[in-house]
Amino acid sequence: MTITDQPTDAAVLPTGEPVDSAIERGRRAYELDRKHVFHSWSAQAQINPMTVLAAQGSYVWDGDGNKLLDFSSQLVNTNIGHQHPKVVAAIAEQAATLCTIAPQHVNDARSEAARLIAERTPGDLNRVFFTNAGADAVEHAVRMARLHTGRYKVLSRYRSYHGGTETAINLTGDPRRWPNDHGNAGIVHFDGPFLYRSTFHAETEEQETQRALEHLDRLVRMEGPSTIAAIILESVPGTAGIMVPPPGYMAGVREICDRHGIVFIADEVMAGFGRTGKWFAIQNFDVVPDLITFAKGVTSGYVPLGGVAINDAIYASFADRAYPGGLTYSGHPLASACAVATINAMEDEGMVDNAARIGRDVLGPGLRDLAARHRSVGEVRGLGVFWAIELVANQQTREPLAPYGGSSPAMTAVLAACKSGGLLPFANFNRVHAVPPCNVTDDEVAEGLRILDAALTVADDYTV
Known part of the structure; x- marks a missing residue:
């Protein structure tokens, strides 16, 4: 769902900028990016980078105005969320x-x-x-x-x-x-x-x-x-x-x-x-x-x-x-x-204690519940707000859902399901990482777990 699909009072970004004008700004930024920016770790002609128009707390808004829960903390660095x-x-x-x-x-x-x-x-x-x-x-x-x-x-x-x-x-x-x-x-x-x-x-x-x-x-x-x-x-x-x-x-x-x-x-x-x-x-x-x-x-x-x-x-x-x-x-x-x-x-604001509590009482138990219900999950592991979901094609053989050092159509489908559900994930090879900010709320974690639940149903279709 885009911001413009929400009530009229939500048709602006956290900065107060109207979404329509922000989208136009984002289109210009994307055009310039593809003409002049050399991206890290990428084959330059094969990428379609996401534009970010704004960010606030645990959320970012992409180039189409979609609001996404940031379960990546970008490169696992926005530990206090965006724009504190x-x-x-x-x-x-x-x-x-x-x-x-x-x-x-x-x-x-x-x-x-x-x-x-x-x-x-x-x-x-x-x-x-x-x-x-x-x-x-x-x-x-x-x-x-x-x-x-x-x-x-x-x-x-x-x-x-x-x-x-x-x-x-x-x-x-x-x-x-x-x-x-x-x-x-x-x-x-x-x-x-x-x-x-x-x-x-x-x-x-x-x-x-x-x-x-x-x-x-x-x-x-x-x-x-x-x-x-x-x-x-x-x-x-x-x-x-x-x-x-x-x-x-x-x-x-x-x-x-x-x-x-x-x-x-x-x-x-x-x-x-x-x-x-x-x-x-x-x-x-x-x-x-x-x-x-x-x-x-x-x-x-x-x-x-x-x-x-x-x-x-x-x-x-x-x-x-x-x-x-x-x-x-x-x-x-x-x-x-x-x-x-x-x-x-x-x-x-007690963010370190919050991270410990979230991991112990909310995120960790929630991820273990997902693992128990999805045959695509081989293991979940982590501490605080630092967790990995290991995805497998077969729980018995532990065959990864993507090869070491690469990706796969299965992982592409899982990540697309995350984003379409409103979640920005961090992923590497056959893993999705759940790494929200240290000041993430219980409700935000619950939202993220609901989206991951749906995405893992997609992953299940690629398992035996």
Whole structure:
């Protein structure tokens, strides 16, 4: 249903702009996009990107004026929803005060953002190096680890994503790495725990943890512990499938790192800032890494910002020697002010607790109910407002509804059913992710579950 099909008082966007004029504006934007914009991760001539005319809270309006419940949080980054008034106001206030300043100078927005982040990181990760986004946060975390240890190799897991820059894409463990991986970046991949599709022939979480840790420990010994600078893990892998680590796994990785003097980097770019019901996902496992990379939710994506939270030992490596790295926009005042307002809004409005409650009491149970009623669902898994629905063609064989690294007519039909029902999903390969904002309401989750229910009925038609 389009906005113009609704009552007359709803025939305007949240901005007050009439829908008809917004649609015309959107058509012009689409025309210019297709003439001049080069899209990421895409075959340029084969895409038909959706135009977004407006967004508010948990909803967006597409180029035809359709109102869609945003169960994607865009790229899982609008953790406080769209257009939060306190954050929009803070950006405007900062712009009126100080738009930009070089990073060698102190600015109060950056100082306060660093304080608020350091207050929420676990352990002694009390210093923050600001970057523009998540990929360069990973680049700098790896650089810090290499300089701190004097070693070069970095270990990362398959079924992971760490960013699109040179080191980050080589660290990535999904097919997007393949065209960019020449086997010369000092990266070694390993299998992490994923019981539903276990590579360790495990039948229980305990077996999966034990065998995954044995695999990692053996790899470290075979590669040579004295050659390994860091192990990087998404605390909860995001795009790769939201596979929550089983009990004991993260603690086991911490022990392996401690035993061999390896830096443990927790990638919190997607899982951080409330998404799992904790400020940082690693806090679900009572483990303290040496470095944390973050981005996305720290500003809810309103202004690009990323960073590395650094522990005392690594900070000490650069106390009396220069760190050889920097960015023109490190701790940019507009981005920093946005981070301050975002964190304060999350705190003041209890969004992290809300995310935990939604996952525990509403979204998790609702998704498990869908799994029980739809033969196309192999598994649902997640924490907080960070969930994946694994779709299969056959529950017994666990054949995915789309191949690893690709899509399928079945997935295309499922996603079309989501959108026609009024839901904007996040999807990857054979999965639909349910990742609404941290301040999503119970009613909005119920709405999303109703639309997913209908879309999964479409998926059921492709199963045996």
